[in-house]
Amino acid sequence: MPLVISKPLLEHARANHYAVGAFNATNLETVQAIIEAAEAEAAPVIIQISEGAMRYGGLRYLAAIVRAGAADATVPVVLHLDHGSGFEVNMRCLQAGFTSLMYDGSAKPFEENVATTALIVRAAHACGIPVEAELGQVFRVGDAVTAADIQQALTDPDKAAEFVRLTGCDSLAVAVGSVHGMRSQEAQLDQERIRQCALKAGVPLVLHGSSGVPDDAIRAAIENGICKVNVSTAIGAAFCSRLRGQCAESTQEHDIRKLLGPAREEAKERVRQKLRLFGSSGKAGAALDACRTMCSS
Ligand code: 13P
Numbered sequence: 001m002p003l004v005i006s007k008p009l010l011e012h013a014r015a016n017h018y019a020v021g022a023f024n025a026t027n028l029e030t031v032q033a034i035i036e037a038a039e040a041e042a043a044p045v046i047i048q049i050s051e052g053a054m055r056y057g058g059l060r061y062l063a064a065i066v067r068a069g070a071a072d073a074t075v076p077v078v079l080h081l082d083h084g085s086g087f088e089v090n091m092r093c094l095q096a097g098f099t100s101l102m103y104d105g106s107a108k109p110f111e112e113n114v115a116t117t118a119l120i121v122r123a124a125h126a127c128g129i130p131v132e133a134e135l136g137q138v139f140r141v142g143d144a145v146t147a148a149d150i151q152q153a154l155t156d157p158d159k160a161a162e163f164v165r166l167t168g169c170d171s172l173a174v175a176v177g178s179v180h181g182m183r184s185q186e187a188q189l190d191q192e193r194i195r196q197c198a199l200k201a202g203v204p205l206v207l208h209g210s211s212g213v214p215d216d217a218i219r220a221a222i223e224n225g226i227c228k229v230n231v232s233t234a235i236g237a238a239f240c241s242r243l244r245g246q247c248a249e250s251t252q253e254h255d256i257r258k259l260l261g262p263a264r265e266e267a268k269e270r271v272r273q274k275l276r277l278f279g280s281s282g283k284a285g286a287a288l289d290a291c292r293t294m295c296s297s
Helices: 006-015 028-041 051-057 059-072 087-095 110-126 147-152 157-167 191-201 215-223 233-249 256-277 284-296
Strands: 020-024 045-050 077-082 101-103 131-135 171-174 205-207 226-231
Touching: 006 020, 006 077, 006 171, 006 226, 006 284, 020 028, 020 077, 020 233, 020 256, 028 045, 028 059, 028 233, 028 256, 045 051, 045 059, 051 059, 059 077, 059 087, 077 087, 087 101, 087 110, 101 110, 110 131, 110 157, 131 157, 157 171, 157 191, 171 191, 171 226, 191 205, 191 215, 215 226, 215 256, 226 233, 226 256, 233 256
Parallel strands: 020 045, 020 226, 045 077, 077 101, 101 131, 131 171, 171 205, 205 226
Antiparallel strands: none
């Protein structure tokens, strides 16, 4: 089926207390792994492309691969821009047929974040495309920050409410204790902050840096208002670990498919585990109905 927009999926997830999995893809195999996993779990899914992935795989290549995968799928698939750094990249993705955008102005002063987000929302909404924004900063492993910096950068629920009102964004990424790129599940989330942000902001919330969050904390975060869970590192780790194993086992192999195929399978299994954790397995049909209702009204 054609790609779907993210908004009705996230609203459906919010109303039904589950979260839509959003997985980063960088090449053909990761796109296939994500869509095959979503098919196997009958789950709606978001495939997200970062600017780094665009530099590696090419914006049009990756968009075309996702679109082709979605066309053959029976589950709803969204093509989303992850952490767009400004107006231009958002407009390039809009033109390339992305069905969900993100502007990450979280490192900018509040007023600047509001102004650029509002501008992108206006342009995207004119084309019927929803926009995720970010308030509060989710750091990355390796950033030179202290525990106090992380605490200081957590999202203020009242500011989140003001930000959503001023920008008209459709969903909001919040800083609640996770850190991008963690290899072990040790991050501690501020669940009460998530609850307050959900209550005050009134839009579906997005959890970034989810590879480092323990399963129980993910479940609680979804109960408290997280509707989209971003996962990148855990999927890349599964893919690369299997790829390293294949290469070590078959040092003379020259058929690319024999090395990449098992890695794709490993990534697919990890995506399936995450989709089950997020409660989105079996939700594809109802989520698709929600898309049809929103798009026809
Ligand atoms: P992880 O790489 O920590 O899973 O974070 C992914 C993410 O938040 C992408 O936006």
